[in-house]
Amino acid sequence: MNDFWNWDHAAAVLPQLIEGLGITVLATVVGMVIAAILGLVVAIVRRSRVRAVTLPVGFLVEFIRSTPLLVQLVFANLLFTQFPSLAVGCVVLGIHYATYMSEVYRAGIDAVPGGQWEAAVALDLPRSRTWRAVILPQAIRNTLPGLGNYAISMFKETPFLAFIYVVEMYAAAQAYGGANFRYIEAITLAGLLFLLVSYPTSLLVRRMENRLA
Amino acid sequence: MSDKINKLVDLLPQLGQGILVTLELTIAGAALALVIAFILGLGSRARTRWARVPSRVVVEFFRGTSLVVQIFWLYYVLPLPPFYVELDPLACGIIALGLNYGAYAAEVVRGSINSVPTGQWEAATALDLGGVHRLRRVILPQAWPLMMPMFTNLLIQLVKGSALAAYITLHDLNFFIGELRKGTTDTVFAYTVGLLLYFVFAYALTLIMNAFEARAKNKVGQGPSLREVLRVAPVQTGAAEVRS
Secondary structure, X not given: OOOOOOHHHHHHHHHHHHHHHHHHHHHHHHHHHHHHHHHHHHHHHHOOOOHHHHHHHHHHHHHHHOOOHHHHHHHHHHHOOOOOHHHHHHHHHHHHHHHHHHHHHHHHHHOOOHHHHHHHHHOOOOXXXXXXXXXXXXXXXXXXXXXXXXXXXXXXXXXXXXXXXXXXXXXXXXXXXXXXXXXXXXXXXXXXXXXXXXXXXXXXXXXXXXXXX | OHHHHHHHHHOHHHHHHHHXXXXXXXXXXXXXXXXXXXXXXXXXXXXXXXXXXXHHHHHHHXXXXXXXXXXHHHHHHOOOOOOOOOOOHHHHHHHHHHHHHHHHHHHHHHHHHHOOOHHHHHHHHHOOOOHHHHHHHHHHHHHHHHHHHHHHHHHHHHHHHHHHHHXXXXXXXXXXXXXXXXXXXXXXHHHHHHHHHHHHHHHHHHHHHHHHHHHHHHHOOOOOOHHHHHHOOOOHHHHHHHHO
């Protein structure tokens, strides 16, 4: 029964996991900033009336969205060997999630009542000002819960970075397990730490959803 | 370029093998996920706390921890003491995918059933339909079309997650990309071909799921029947845009 759970191993691995958790959170924040900005750009570009622009962008978004993040990460890491893999990983995470976020923004922009557009035209606002001062402030409010949900989901996908040799939390657990032949504490604790961060965050997002709704 | 194409042709049997493994993971994982989704989704709406609380805990647990952690927990921890359960890698992948996406799908099942109007429940009760009968004949046929688009999304997520299988010794599509890269020594070529294969795979699944969705909607009197959809070019999305 003592085999089941060894507290010495648990205590030994925990500092390394916490260190890895820092990288995991860092990757999530950087990735989400990229996704939030790029996603908005994509959403606005896809509303353009020029088919020569919307068709290729639309295809690219569909392509990135429906192919595995893992394969994209490994591919990008093999291509851009001159950059540190953490940077490559954050950018790929950001681009992958930008394709999800663009759909959230699209829904948010579509949900702004048509009268707002008409009012902006009636007031003779230039197009850039219509977007900045009228449409986006209303649209982005609707997209905040979506942003939160995708941030949580990205947080749980950061272990994929372990496969491009970024030592985030999962890779730290794996390394400890391999070095000491004790996987149970390391991998179980890594899973529990994910839950410990993601579950309260998801409760917060749910509250935000209810308050905005 | 032509020697790379030749290499690709040489590797075709391996490619077939890879697609087959990815397909097995997808279909078996999705089937398991569907069963788990209904058990947990219905469980989390149950009136007794004995069904509701465990269902919620399991759903939140598998949604909250990462798929990577789950798959490797099954692969590395289960064979060790005190479990001594040595799973076949394919079974590992299927169970992990099924549990993880099943938990997500359970939320879809719960939400869709909740959005069936209460009048439908009351009418079924008024007609003295039993619990199972009410669910099977009245509630689920209406909730099912609501679930379909979200199931399609989850299925594509599952396909993408299945790429992890290459790291638990399975020779799936992702593994094949690595082989192609070794064979051609051309990273860009191998990964472009590989990603395109994944894209076609996911696209085909989306088309099939859209057909199921059209059928489910038609059965509750929304939209054309599958036969009508298949006869003309896909117009559903275009028509929806015009209306809005």
